[in-house]
Amino acid sequence: MDLGAVLIGLAMLVISAPFVAKPFREARRNKSAKPVVKHIDPDEQRLAVLSALRDLDFDFQVGKVSEEDYASLRARLVAEAAQYLPSRCCAQDDKDDEIEALLRARKASKAKAPVCSHCGELIESGIRFCPRCGTAVEASCLSCGGDIKAGDLFCSSCGKQLKIQAEAVS
Secondary structure, X not given: OOHHHHHHHHHHHHHHHHHHHHHHHHHHHHHHOOOOOOOOOHHHHHHHHHHHHHHHHHHHHHOOOOHHHHHHXXXXXXXXXXXXXXXXXXXXXXXXXXXXXXXXXXXHHHHOOOEOOOOOOEOOOOOOEOOOOOOEOOEEOOOOOOEEOOOOOEOOOOOOEOOOOOOOOO
C-alpha cells in the first residue's frame, strides 16, 4: 500500500470523526437540559383533543387499533374533551346574559317618560313648563322620545310629522 493513500485515509478519519461524534454529544447535553414547557391556549388544547378523538375513531374503523385499546383511549379522550366544554358554555352564557341586560336597559331608557332637566320631575306630554320648578321643558317626540326643537315640523330622530299646536297670543 502506498504511504500517500494511508495518510489521506488518516486525514479523512480525523476530519470526519467530529461530524460522527456530534449527535452523541448533543444527545448527552439534551438529557441534562430542562424540558421546555409551552403554555397552550385552552381553545387550541380543546381542538387538539377533538382532533385526536377523530383520528382515534378513524384508526379504529380502519383496523389499526384493537377494541380493547380503543375503548380505554376513547374514554380518556372523551373525559379530557369534556373538561373544556363547561368553561366555554359558561363563558357564552355570561356573554348572553350581559347582552340581554344591555337590551333591557336600552328598552327601559326608551320607555321612560320625559323628566325635567333641572329638577328631575316627571313631565306629562304637552306641558311647556315644569310643574315643580317652572323651567321651560324641551319638547319630545311622542313616537320615539327624541328631542324636538321649536319650529320643527318633523322629528329629527324618527321622521314622524309633528302636530302643530296653535298658541293664543295675548
